[in-house]
Amino acid sequence: TYHVTVVASPSRSGDGLQEAIDRRLNEVNRQLSTWQEDSEISRFNRVAGVGEEFPISSDFLAVMEAAAEVHTLSGGAWDGTVSPLVVLWGFGPGGPSLSSPSDERIAQTLDEVGFDKIEIRPMGALVKRHAAVTVDLSSIAKGYGVDAVAGILREEGFSDFLVEIGGEVFGAGRRRDGRPWRVGINRPDPEAGSGEVYKIVPLGDQALATSGDYRSYVLEDGRRRSHVIDPRTGEPVTNRVVSATVLAPSCMRADGLATAVMVMGPEAGLALVEGLDGVEALIVVERRGGFLEEHPSSGFRTEDAPDQ
Numbered sequence: 001t002y003h004v005t006v007v008a009s010p011s012r013s014g015d016g017l018q019e020a021i022d023r024r025l026n027e028v029n030r031q032l033s034t035w036q037e038d039s040e041i042s043r044f045n046r047v048a049g050v051g052e053e054f055p056i057s058s059d060f061l062a063v064m065e066a067a068a069e070v071h072t073l074s075g076g077a078w079d080g081t082v083s084p085l086v087v088l089w090g091f092g093p094g095g096p097s098l099s100s101p102s103d104e105r106i107a108q109t110l111d112e113v114g115f116d117k118i119e120i121r122p123m124g125a126l127v128k129r130h131a132a133v134t135v136d137l138s139s140i141a142k143g144y145g146v147d148a149v150a151g152i153l154r155e156e157g158f159s160d161f162l163v164e165i166g167g168e169v170f171g172a173g174r175r176r177d178g179r180p181w182r183v184g185i186n187r188p189d190p191e192a193g194s195g196e197v198y199k200i201v202p203l204g205d206q207a208l209a210t211s212g213d214y215r216s217y218v219l220e221d222g223r224r225r226s227h228v229i230d231p232r233t234g235e236p237v238t239n240r241v242v243s244a245t246v247l248a249p250s251c252m253r254a255d256g257l258a259t260a261v262m263v264m265g266p267e268a269g270l271a272l273v274e275g276l277d278g279v280e281a282l283i284v285v286e287r288r289g290g291f292l293e294e295h296p297s298s299g300f301r302t303e304d305a306p307d308q
Contacts, residue, residue, distance in 0.1 A: 004149060007160035007176050017156065024148050025165075031060045032141040034083075044126055045134040053125045061124050063137050063144050063252065070140065070256035071115045073272060078260035079231035081113050083136040089236060091227040106234040113231055143209055143255025146170050150251075162203075163251075167210065170251045171203030180204045182303070188212050188243035188284050188292065198243075199282070199302040207251035211258040212243040230263050239265035242292070243284040246273070247300065253279070266295040273297045 004021060006014065031040040044054050056064070067080045086092060088101050088109050101109075112132040119127040142165055149163045150170050160173030162181050171181035181204070184197035201208055213228050228237045244262040248254035257279065261269035266283045273281040280300040285293045296302075 002145075002149070002163070002165040004153070004164075005162040006153060006158050007173070008158060017152075020152050020156070021149050024152050025145055028059055028141070028145050028148055031057050032063060032137055032144070034136050034138065041135060041137065047128060048131055050128055050131050053121070053127055055125050058124065059144070059148075061120070061122075063141055064118075064120050064126065064135075065122075066144075066252050067137060067140055067256065068115065068120060070253070070260055073276075074257075074260035074264060076115075076232050077230065077263040077268075078139070078256055079113065079115050080135045080137050080140070081115055081117065081133050082229055082231040083134060084109050084112050084132075085229045085231065085234050086227065089227075089229060091229075110234045113234070139211070139259040140252055140256035142166050143168050143207065143251035143253070146207065146251035146255075168207070168251050168255055169203065169209070170207040172205055174204070183208055185210055185243070185245050185282070185302075186212070188286070189290075198284075199304065201245070201247070201302055203247075206247050206249065207254040208245065208247055209251060209254035209258040210243060210245040211262040213237075213241070213262070228259070228262050237263055237265075239263075240285050240287070241265055241269075241283055242286045243282075244269065245282045247280040248276075249278045257281070270295060270297055 008014065029036060029039065033039045034041055036042060040056055040060050047054055070078045088105060112130065117128065117130040117133040118135060119129060121127065146163050146165050146168050147170065150172065153161050162169065162171045169183050171183065175181055180202040183201050183203050185199045185201060187196045187198040229235065230237050241262050244258050246254045246258040246261060248257060261273065261281055261283060264272065266285055269283055270281065273279050274297055280297045282300050282302065283295040285295065287293050
């Protein structure tokens with residue numbers, strides 16, 4: 001789902017705006033959706049030849065270049081080729097698996113993973129360096145979709161708007177009452193409803209994205225197994241991070257960094273964020289007894305949520 005709120009003068013017509021947004025989102029889907037068999041990304045994943053040049057669109061190229069940057073910045077904690085490991089651990093389309101894979105299976109699958117197994121050619125092409133490597137950009141492409149919609153609104157002359165796609169948000173300008181947009185972070189608790197607010201973040205010409213492990217997990221021997229897989233080890237993260245929220249100038253960057261920080265943990269994640277211009281983060285760790293411990297970056301500001 002998506003939601004777009006635009007502040008405009010009474011004389012300004014919004015005719016054709018939704019149609020333009022839908023066209024743009026359908027275009028992004030045709031290039032980046034792994035659920036569409038004929039999308040660019042799906043066709044690239046079926047390429048079997050090593051060294052074969054696969055031409056890609058400007059959208060696909062932009063997301064791949066941003067993905068490569070996040071992969072490098074995070075030291076490989078974010079990796080767009082991790083999908084085979086996610087499936088191996090039982091979080092793929094086939095539904096959850098209650099048993100852990102063997103060390104041998106993990107090692108074999110790790111051999112198919114690695115963003116460096118794909119060459120990105122700046123003129124607009126991808127080349128596989130390993131025949132089995134595939135790419136899934138779902139943890140960064142949704143943010144790109146938000147940015148694409150924001151681009152449509154700016155082209156139409158709007159400067160005050162809020163765009164949300166699947167929980168990732170970009171807020172430009174101000175609300176109608178002149179105050180900043182206010183966006184809620186969901187309480188990182190499996191028992192919390194989707195509308196239960198943990199913290200409120202004011203947004204002004206910023207994007208916000210949150211990654212969490214409290215909605216998708218498996219209970220194994222009474223312990224929660226996260227769906228977030230560390231591509232460096234091939235195993236679910238065990239750092240007890242339940243939520244990572246990132247503010248950034250673009251939603252694509254916020255989206256990718258939120259997943260990266262989730263994997264890196266509070267110490268390394270905050271060290272990364274503090275070194276990036278215009279980027280802030282709030283990392284929430286669950287301690288014994290369900291106590292939530294917050295780790296904000298130096299410039300992250302929130303408001304307490306009202307009583308539910």
